[in-house]
Amino acid sequence: MEPETREELLSAAERYAETVPIAVDLDAVEWECSDRAVRRAGACLYDRRAARVTIRLTWDAYRSFGWDEFTGTIRHELVHAWEFQRFGESGHGPRFAEKARELDAPRHCRSFADARLRLVCSSCDWDARRFRASKAVKRPERRRCGNCGARYRVEHVESGRRWRTHAGYLVARRKLGNDW
Incomplete structure (x- = not known):
């Protein structure tokens, strides 16, 4: 059953993340839902001082993509989390591309809204x-x-x-x- 609320989306994303074969300390990851983003399906933020990662998922992107496609966004953000936790930085360069390929995650998530x-x-x-x-x-x-x-x-x-x-x-x- 696909998530129908923001809270259900976050719970489903956390459960799904546990099944992704990547060395991310999920206890050090916080999950948020955004209603403001108009381009990004997700974002991964790193607080270096607290060594905490926040994965912010965009509700409208999920509603546009559906769960099956949106799991790619979750894997994409987990690659960022992995890079932050392991290297202290993250981008979309060769290291990211290689890990994303391993996880069948998109290197760049498609836009879910038309430009105004x-x-x-x-x-x-x-x-x-x-x-x-x-x-x-x-x-x-x-x-x-x-x-x-x-x-x-x-x-x-x-x-x-x-x-x-x-x-x-x-x-x-x-x-x-x-x-x-």
Whole structure:
């Protein structure tokens, strides 16, 4: 039976972690559920002073993926926990990739939400997705294309509204109102 509440998800994740063949001290792992994340299905945080790891699972990602796919996210976060406990650091480099392969865990978890905003270069094919109004979204005139260095525009994906300046951002924000 698939978890139906956040508490059930955390309990199921803890039980599932016990079955994953990785040398992680699960007694030193805390489990949390996030309702805020819009891109990350999970996160692994390390408190070096307390030698504690916190695995934060995203409720909306679980609801989007379902339990079978979400177990990959749990294995992914356990690889981070293993790296933190063993090496004091973690990333998505070769060591992570090798251990993830051993566990059939994704090296990168797919996004579970569509980006609200898009940065689009005026000169080349570069674009970048944004979920929140970052500095690049609010003040695009201060940034350049990540590929060729040209200026770019920002697009609100759902409405198609576009802007190239902070003033344009403010107008779009005001006109979109609750549809932002």
